[in-house]
Amino acid sequence: MSTAAKIGLGFLGLIMAWFLIGPTAVVLIQAWTMPEMSPQEFDEARLGQERSDAQRRVRESDDDAAKAVEGREPSRPDGSECTYRFSVAPQPGDGRLVYRFCFQDGELVQKKQVRTASGDA
Known part of the structure; x- marks a missing residue:
């Protein structure tokens, strides 16, 4: 696998993690600061x-x-x-x-x- 493909997959992984973890983090932060x-x-x-x-x-x-x-x-x-x-x-x-x-x-x-x-x- 080329370096560019590895970087692309890593970036895709970060985006997926953001969409999976991001909303949960927002809800927890709002609950704490509410x-x-x-x-x-x-x-x-x-x-x-x-x-x-x-x-x-x-x-x-x-x-x-x-x-x-x-x-x-x-x-x-x-x-x-x-x-x-x-x-x-x-x-x-x-x-x-x-x-x-x-x-x-x-x-x-x-x-x-x-x-x-x-x-x-």
Whole structure:
């Protein structure tokens, strides 16, 4: 087999791999970076869980979700830091559901569901 044929087959292999692996990679990246959270993910987070374990599900806080519930959320536990995520769960009427996770001394001490005002988010 000539060198040109080997190069052509190698290139064809790369293209086939891209079409087979590429869509899966895109779905995984979107799932990881998606700011919304499923009700199942919310339920799986347990009070008393170490922050590092809980953060695997909760991931980074969504600033838009935090702003959407500002002034509407219940008080935070004293000395806690909270993370906010929009829910993917459909909500009746206007507004959206935001999940709030509060951490203190390295563990999850509170998780709440807060509804945004109509027209927010």
